[in-house]
Amino acid sequence: MNPLHLADAVRAALVAAVRAGELDVQVPDEITIDRPRSREHGDYATPVALKLAKAAGLPPRAIADTVATHLRQADGVAAVEVAGPGFLNITLEAAAAGALPGRILAAGAGYGRSDGLKGRRINLEFVSANPTGPVHIGGARWAAVGDALGRVLSAQGAEVVREYYFNDAGAQIDRFARSLLAAARHEPAPEDGYGGAYIGDIAAAITAEHPDWPALPDAQASELFRRTGVAAMFDEIKATLHTFGTDFDVYFHEDSLHSSGAVAAAVQRLKDSGHLYVKDGAWWLASTAYGDDKDRVVIKSDGEPAYIAADLAYFLDKRARGFDLCIYMLGADHHGYVARLKAAAAAFGDDPDVVEVLIGQLVNLVRDGAPLRMSKRAGTVISLDDLIESLGVDAARFALIRYSVDTTLDLDIDLWTRSSNDNPVFYVQYAHARLCRMLANAADLGLPGGDPAVAVDYDPALLDTPQESELLALLAAYPGVVTAAADLREPHRVARYLEDLAAGLHRFYDHVRVLPMGDADPTPATTARLRLSAATRQVLASGLDLLGVSAPERM
RNA sequence: GCGCUCGUAGCUCAGCUGGACAGAGCAGCGGACUUCUAAUCCGCCGGUCGCAGGUUCGAAUCCUGCCGGGCGCGCCA
Structure with a gap:
């Protein structure tokens, strides 16, 4: 006898009362079964009589009395009492429990x-951190929570594919490549580049692997550092996540959307359906028609696709792969995406509810009560590797998962590293x-x-x-x-x-x-x-x- | 300014699809090990659930307004 069985028993008691002409109500599908704090209120309790009072036109306690009479006949039920304004307090037979x-x-x-979720094909995208540095504490939260969510959804019978979207196109990658090149030349990091110790490590690995690199023309050297640097960073990220117990089914490369023509095709489709218009030399998606705050540039006036262009193609790709639900797990700093992602789905004539965006609050690191400001560029980040090293995988995962992602997490570094037994x-x-x-x-x-x-x-x-x-x-x-x-x-x-x-x-x-x-x-x-x-x-x-x-x- | 989000015990947080006196851990105080692992258990201390209205038989939970914190509002990605 568990709460679900008990709900069935209560429903049956209601049906019996209605059949007997003692009650005239629609029997609800959902019956609330609570576990009262105090055993004085029984093993379980239900407020169903209170909820039905208005519809039945009877005092709650009268309904409760009627239901109690029938419920007492149920197998496994030892006692039913009517209490307070009309609660049914139910005590189970010890043998039934x-x-x-x-x-x-x-x-x-x-x-x-x-x-319960059998037949659902769910695409779960999370972490998706740029391959310009190690996974940091924020990414660690999604790595733990996202993986656990995938397991939970699978346990309900859903077919879940975990996916990591790898932003290997665009300006940030260029900055990353320039930072590597600068490190290799023992020059200071570019103004807008990255300066963590890992940059020097990766640059050293590349120069060791390609000793003839100084002879290359600038463009080729830059390309070499971009290609091998991203690959090295990505391997490192994968390895870290694997150590952390989070493995992805698909590592999706943004670059592939551009090279395959998927981006161009998605844009063309929107042009054909009249969802794109030209203004100031750029192509805009009329996303406000579907609830976005403003229209979005899809093709910039220089002819290059904006970031969202790849998102559009990526969404179509997911749908083409047969997913009926696409979950995106994003940090609070990206909550502005929710409306545009849903608008994009709608613009394609799809159901916006296929897109589900989970927004998680950020993680603050605290030391001695003062916030620790992190900067990827300055290299003062606490990485997932650091976390694993100081806490271990089990403790780190549990600590990150046990809080609702709605809460901004304040993690005290010293407390965590000092007394992890807590x-x-x-x-x-x-x-x-x-x-x-x-x-x-x-x-x-x-x-x-x-x-x-x-x-x-x-x-x-x-x-x-x-x-x-x-x-x-x-x-x-x-x-x-x-x-x-x-x-x-x-x-x-x-x-x-x-x-x-x-x-x-x-x-x-x-x-x-x-x-x-x-x-x-x-x-x-x-x-x-x-x-x-x-x-x-x-x-x-x-x-x-x-x-x-x-x-x-x-x- | 607009939008999203959070505000519960000294600290970190549960509870929020409305239910009976608001919970846990940590911190503080006091107890329990010659027998299954004391990384445990038991007790005490501790809160105007940010504030004010509203809906309801019933509000920490839903609605509105205000206050306070975080985040976002690019032809960046």
């Missing part, structure tokens, strides 16, 4: 997965490791129940201490958490849930003895508790996997 571990263990890693990831991982040791001990003792692979009967009614009830309720909530995380595009819900689940496990562990003490014989409760422990271990492992964080067997 206690049956859950058996079902979780039967489902294994499948528990918490669903097919990171809740260890709390969650410790819960998993604790269970692994206990289950291993059970196996050594030859006790049944601890092995997830072996189905073992147990008496579910024995799981009736407060700590066991709480743990069962937490386990029951897991599928709903994953669904919410996917639907709302908020993987941080999974991280927060795991912290709660770990807390529930630790309380259980500290208050309820599982294995027999000393030479004592195992009891039926031993088996039931081992099943509960094994099921909890499974959900902890599944949840951590959704975050791309390891579930260690010992710590």
Whole structure:
């Protein structure tokens, strides 16, 4: 019996009441089931009678009384009380709640997965940092959150393709190339160039690989540094992300859109459909017609495509590859893109809702309470590599994922590097490791129940201490958490849930003895508790996997 | 000025698709280990949910206005 089953039971009770002529209302599709803070209000509660009062033309408590009468007949329901203004407080039979571990263990890693998004083909684009420097802290946030979101969406049955858009065309790349060339010539970085230590490293690697470079004419030298420098930077970015546990299915090169003629074709299509017009020698997209604040230049007056031209072609490319949803994860400094990306889709005659832009707030680094100003040009950035080095992959991922991307993150560098044990990831991982040791001990003792692979009967009614009830309720909530995380595009819900689940496990562990003490014989409760422990271990492992964080067997 | 976004405990943040007295971690104070991992558990302290209105049986949550912070408003990418 979990919240979803209970919602079905409440709905059935409503239908029964309507059939009996006791109520005259449309039975709602969604039934809210809450987990009350206090057990005095039952295991679960629903305000459905309050919501229906107006439509039914009856006092909420009268409706609640009617529904309660029918709900009491439902399997697994021990008691139903009407409380306050008309809440239905529901208490489950211990056996109905206690049956859950058996079902979780039967489902294994499948528990918490669903097919709610089956058939959806989702393109998830994130990070997409320019290959002019290492991935910095902002990119790190998307690398962690985006990857976790991909996992969560996949767990709901969606077909997800993770994509990195590689801006290897345009002026920034030219500046990058000039910066490399300047470094190779031991000249200061150009005024508008990049000056981090990595520039010197890459330049040195290129000159070592191509010792005859000084003989090249300027244009060729520039091209050499551009081509090899971008390739080197890109390899480094890929390697860093791989270390971080984030691998992309597609690394898409902006350059390819230009060379293949896709950009020209997209522009022509808009010209043909009358969505482009000429003003001041440039071609403009009439995006205001579709909700943008202003029209956008697509082809500049010098004949060169503007940045958005490639975006247009890129969108068409994604659609041609069969995606029915294109998610873009962008930083708050790019929120101005939302309207133009949707307008672009509309201009192509497509549904703007195919484009979904997730805006995440920026990450501020703080030291001693003062903001640390970062500059890519000056090379004073905290890179993803730095983060991994000081925190480790698991702690860094968890720390970045556990906050809503709606919040601007203030990360205190010293705190993070000094006392990384404060990171809740260890709390969650410790819960998993604790269970692994206990289950291993059970196996050594030859006790049944601890092995997830072996189905073992147990008496579910024995799981009736407060700590066991709480743990069962937490386990029951897991599928709903994953669904919410996917639907709302908020993987941080999974991280927060795991912290709660770990807390529930630790309380259980500290208050309820599982294995027999000393030479004592195992009891039926031993088996039931081992099943509960094994099921909890499974959900902890599944949840951590959704975050791309390891579930260690010992710590 | 216009737009987006955030404002919850000393700090960092959950809760926001409306539900019962607002939560966690950290910090502070005090307890619990000769038996399954104390990276744990238990207790105490701590908040006019930025302010003011509105909608509602019910608002941290929805709407409006104001205040404060961040970001954006290029023929840059």
